[in-house]
Amino acid sequence: MGKVRKGVEVSIAIADAVAQANVDVIAAYPITPQTHIVEHLSEIVADGELDAEFVPVDSEHSAMSVCCGSAAVGARTFTSTSSQGLALMSEIFFIAAAMRLPMVMALANRSLSSPLSIWNDHSDVMMVRDAGWICVFVENGQETYDNIFCGYRMSEDPNVMLPVAVNLDGFILTHMIEPVEYEDDALIRQYLPEFRMKNALHPDNPVSMGCFGMPEIYTETQMNREVGVKNSYPHIIKAWDEWGKLTGRHYRPIETYRADDAEYCIVTMGSYGETAMEVVDALRAEGEKVGVVKIRLWRPFPLDEFRKTVLGKKHLIVVDRAITFGGQGGPVATELRSALYKKDGAPTIVNYVAGLAGRDVSRKDFRNIILEGKKKAESGDTEGFTLYGLRG
Amino acid sequence: MAKPMDQITWQELEIGAVVVEIGNSTQYETGSWRSERPVVDKEKCIKCMFCWLYCPEGCIHEAEEGHFEADLTYCKGCGICAAECPAKCITMISEEK
Numbered sequence: 001m002g003k004v005r006k007g008v009e010v011s012i013a014i015a016d017a018v019a020q021a022n023v024d025v026i027a028a029y030p031i032t033p034q035t036h037i038v039e040h041l042s043e044i045v046a047d048g049e050l051d052a053e054f055v056p057v058d059s060e061h062s063a064m065s066v067c068c069g070s071a072a073v074g075a076r077t078f079t080s081t082s083s084q085g086l087a088l089m090s091e092i093f094f095i096a097a098a099m100r101l102p103m104v105m106a107l108a109n110r111s112l113s114s115p116l117s118i119w120n121d122h123s124d125v126m127m128v129r130d131a132g133w134i135c136v137f138v139e140n141g142q143e144t145y146d147n148i149f150c151g152y153r154m155s156e157d158p159n160v161m162l163p164v165a166v167n168l169d170g171f172i173l174t175h176m177i178e179p180v181e182y183e184d185d186a187l188i189r190q191y192l193p194e195f196r197m198k199n200a201l202h203p204d205n206p207v208s209m210g211c212f213g214m215p216e217i218y219t220e221t222q223m224n225r226e227v228g229v230k231n232s233y234p235h236i237i238k239a240w241d242e243w244g245k246l247t248g249r250h251y252r253p254i255e256t257y258r259a260d261d262a263e264y265c266i267v268t269m270g271s272y273g274e275t276a277m278e279v280v281d282a283l284r285a286e287g288e289k290v291g292v293v294k295i296r297l298w299r300p301f302p303l304d305e306f307r308k309t310v311l312g313k314k315h316l317i318v319v320d321r322a323i324t325f326g327g328q329g330g331p332v333a334t335e336l337r338s339a340l341y342k343k344d345g346a347p348t349i350v351n352y353v354a355g356l357a358g359r360d361v362s363r364k365d366f367r368n369i370i371l372e373g374k375k376k377a378e379s380g381d382t383e384g385f386t387l388y389g390l391r392g
Numbered sequence: 393m394a395k396p397m398d399q400i401t402w403q404e405l406e407i408g409a410v411v412v413e414i415g416n417s418t419q420y421e422t423g424s425w426r427s428e429r430p431v432v433d434k435e436k437c438i439k440c441m442f443c444w445l446y447c448p449e450g451c452i453h454e455a456e457e458g459h460f461e462a463d464l465t466y467c468k469g470c471g472i473c474a475a476e477c478p479a480k481c482i483t484m485i486s487e488e489k
Contacts, residue, residue, distance in 0.1 A: 100408030161407050199410045208411040216398040221409045223402035 074200035119358025253302035262291030317373030426469030436481035
């Protein structure tokens with residue numbers, strides 16, 4: 001494929017990116033709103049356009065199991081899921097990270113049952129927050145397409161060796177038709193060399209993977225894992241920097257919009273960043289000194305970069321897309337409060353949970369959240385969280 | 393030989409805790425788990441190898457006289473050999489005795 005800009009459904013662009021990345025194995029089970037991604041991939045494979053094994057498994061548990069097997073032999077591996085599918089594969093999802101098996105997942109974020117809902121929020125990915133996957137959030141079709149390649153580059157880096165989840169908002173992104181700039185196959189090959197895995201399963205070099213760990217060794221394996229996730233950070237930056245050099249599209253763990261001189265900021269993760277930017281433009285025109293802070297890299301959490309970005313601001317209004325029931329706020333706000341605890345110049349944090357199960361959060365709503373959030377911050381009303389738009 | 397498990401530091405582990413030394417499970421002497429041991433009545437043994445086949449630990453081997461016995465360094469005392477033996481020549485004896 002040559003370089004071309006086209007109007008395309010984001011799910012189809014993901015499938016095309018996976019094909020351009022020349023993956024060897026795709027194992028997935030269809031689930032709304034991820035279905036179009038793997039459906040189109042199965043067409044690409046069936047039409048002979050991609051020489052890959054497409055394994056139509058019996059469940060998501062099996063999908064992730066197949067992915068672990070294929071990654072273990074050093075095959076470039078892709079899967080995609082959502083919500084209940086992620087819940088069903090969660091057992092093996094943790095194992096993939098623990099065994100340090102490189103793969104990329106397009107995670108079309110969707111709420112968890114019950115009540116049954118097919119629509120978008122972040123409760124699915126937050127369920128597996130602590131699994132040890134690299135978690136990237138994207139805002140639009142172009143970022144999704146780009147981050148499939150960046151995901152493989154990070155994942156397969158011998159200094160990283162971790163699975164990567166590219167989180168995109170279900171429906172809001174998966175089913176959106178947008179202009180996406182496809183890159184030339186030659187550029188992709190240059191950016192993404194053939195995957196060579198150290199200690200891959202091979203009869204000539206037998207190794208044992210996923211062994212039994214006694215209390216005498218388990219603690220050491222977990223520290224090795226923790227340091228592995230933390231140490232992936234500079235290599236994630238490098239993967240994005242090199243993509244930026246080749247394409248002119250740059251990514252950072254924390255990105256900002258009109259935040260440099262802002263007195264306070266709204267913090268978003270995922271597609272909400274785009275709406276927030278529009279609303280901030282309007283509020284700026286009215287004289288509000290507000291900006292946007294967007295968390296692109298959720299795991300490993302970019303602690304230093306986040307602190308550097310927000311220390312000195314008066315307030316942060318954090319928009320979460322999931323509830324931690326019985327906890328102290330949404331998962332993002334809880335993380336950020338912890339990151340800023342007892343830091344000089346730390347902004348006060350006001351937390352909203354909004355847009356659960358795809359309930360629309362319009363520009364007007366963002367405006368309300370920002371202005372009401374500022375008032376809450378100024379009056380010291382900063383405990384817990386507010387469920388935005390709740391009736392009663 | 394690799395270090396004993398309780399001496400390996402986290403820095404020494406392979407990525408993903410992959411074990412690259414082949415066959416090092418022999419260093420793990422599972423015989424200490426045992427509360428009963430299998431004792432073979434050589435007169436009754438018909439040398440059918442069922443015990444060898446069924447042993448989940450793979451610790452049964454052919455003895456000099458042609459009958460089969462367990463390596464007590466690894467035998468966990470599970471009793472599967474005794475249960476499967478068609479000649480009923482294996483008895484599980486308590487280690488307390």
